[in-house]
Amino acid sequence: MPTSAPWDSLWVDLSVATMDGATMSEADGYGAIADAAVGIKDGRIAFVGRRADLTDAPEALATEVHSGQGGWMTPGLIDCHTHLVYGGNRAREFEMRLNGASYEEIARAGGGILSTVTATRAASEDQLLAATLPRLDSLLAEGVTTVEVKSGYGLDTETETRMLCVARRLSQVRPVEVRTTYLGAHALPPEFKGNPDGYIDRICTETLPAIAEAGLADAVDAFCEGIGFSVDQTRRVFETAKRLGLPVKLHAEQLSNLGGARLVAEFGGLSADHIEHLDEEGVAAMAQAGTVAVLLPGAFYALRETKLPPIELLRHHGVPMALSTDNNPGTSPVTSLLLMLSMGCTFFRLTPAEALAGITRHAAKALGLTDRGVIAPGLRADLAVWRIEHPAELAYAIGLNPCMAVVNGGVVRSPRVEAP
Numbered sequence: 421m422p423t424s425a426p427w428d429s430l431w432v433d434l435s436v437a438t439m440d441g442a443t444m445s446e447a448d449g450y451g452a453i454a455d456a457a458v459g460i461k462d463g464r465i466a467f468v469g470r471r472a473d474l475t476d477a478p479e480a481l482a483t484e485v486h487s488g489q490g491g492w493m494t495p496g497l498i499d500c501h502t503h504l505v506y507g508g509n510r511a512r513e514f515e516m517r518l519n520g521a522s523y524e525e526i527a528r529a530g531g532g533i534l535s536t537v538t539a540t541r542a543a544s545e546d547q548l549l550a551a552t553l554p555r556l557d558s559l560l561a562e563g564v565t566t567v568e569v570k571s572g573y574g575l576d577t578e579t580e581t582r583m584l585c586v587a588r589r590l591s592q593v594r595p596v597e598v599r600t601t602y603l604g605a606h607a608l609p610p611e612f613k614g615n616p617d618g619y620i621d622r623i624c625t626e627t628l629p630a631i632a633e634a635g636l637a638d639a640v641d642a643f644c645e646g647i648g649f650s651v652d653q654t655r656r657v658f659e660t661a662k663r664l665g666l667p668v669k670l671h672a673e674q675l676s677n678l679g680g681a682r683l684v685a686e687f688g689g690l691s692a693d694h695i696e697h698l699d700e701e702g703v704a705a706m707a708q709a710g711t712v713a714v715l716l717p718g719a720f721y722a723l724r725e726t727k728l729p730p731i732e733l734l735r736h737h738g739v740p741m742a743l744s745t746d747n748n749p750g751t752s753p754v755t756s757l758l759l760m761l762s763m764g765c766t767f768f769r770l771t772p773a774e775a776l777a778g779i780t781r782h783a784a785k786a787l788g789l790t791d792r793g794v795i796a797p798g799l800r801a802d803l804a805v806w807r808i809e810h811p812a813e814l815a816y817a818i819g820l821n822p823c824m825a826v827v828n829g830g831v832v833r834s835p836r837v838e839a840p
């Protein structure tokens with residue numbers, strides 16, 4: 421009997437937030453279906469609709485029938501901007517700052533981004549993996565099924581390669597899909613002090629081609645900022661990425677408006693991230709290019725920023741807005757995507773439905789992925805099931821994790837992932 425069932429599994433006794441922009445009404449930002457059913461076959465969604473529209477009893481339709489216990493199902497969450505792999509941490513620096521130390525004193529004590537570079541260079545692949553897993557597990561406990569991971573704390577070819585190898589290994593030891601991004605133009609390594617153009621040469625002639633050749637990066641990113649790299653230097657990195665067939669994205673307009681968003685849009689980039697100082701010209705360029713705005717409220721919070729990203733302009737121009745943790749040791753040591761929902765709503769005034777789209781549908785788009793982020797037939801069965809009565813609870817609660825089950829490519833797991 422089970423072998424003749426059309427689907428491998430079927431979820432009932434739940435409501436579904438499909439987050440499917442193609443089918444949802446204007447008034448309902450969730451694509452909500454009450455008393456729903458979701459059928460899964462070969463790791464893909466085979467059916468989503470009302471339980472009343474099932475053609476037979478659940479047991480006749482699927483080998484396994486799961487009860488959502490009256491909760492809600494959403495797409496599996498997608499964290500589309502993280503620096504999850506790194507050595508050490510910056511808690512000591514955090515403490516020094518709060519004890520009154522100046523930036524100069526912290527730098528003299530070996531603090532700042534270069535302290536993370538030093539710790540990351542000194543760590544073996546296994547050590548980096550062990551340091552990363554607790555952070556990843558925290559994300560997975562909240563229903564994350566896809567995570568993006570950037571390099572950028574090695575800066576030399578060998579360590580950048582090692583970071584990306586660790587990122588790739590994460591999906592072998594945990595139930596998660598990983599997308600990797602090469603972020604060589606993140607900071608100037610000490611060996612290139614005073615010579616940023618020389619470092620960009622190194623990226624374009626040696627490191628990026630080697631990483632592309634090894635198939636270790638799905639995209640290329642840079643930090644375009646007064647304290648990072650100029651628009652011209654970023655353009656050289658993007659031209660190399662384009663030549664190697666890799667899509668680009670950018671840390672842009674975080675602390676000032678250099679025109680980074682226009683540059684990434686010019687290259688048809690996947691996303692412009694941070695963008696607190698983005699102007700309307702940049703917004704329009706992103707809209708034209710289909711570039712996603714990735715909002716990072718964790719960094720906004722940790723840096724006590726006051727300049728808000730131009731949410732109203734992004735809405736007006738129809739630019740999709742994603743939300744992400746920006747997990748990194750310096751400016752966003754955040755490992756909760758649900759907290760980003762809360763901060764996205766409270767700081768940036770997103771609606772809860774916009775915020776949820778930001779960690780599902782629009783986060784998928786920020787990674788160039790068209791097979792997930794929405795619950796619709798044919799897409800990956802990456803799903804999260806929540807003990808809630810309405811999806812707004814996901815953005816409303818602070819510090820509560822109502823995730824009760826996660827489905828990765830059709831396979832059900834508990835939110836808590838333990839080491840094998």
Ligand SMILES: [Zn+2]
Nearest residue numbers: 501503671746
């Ligand atoms: Zn970042």
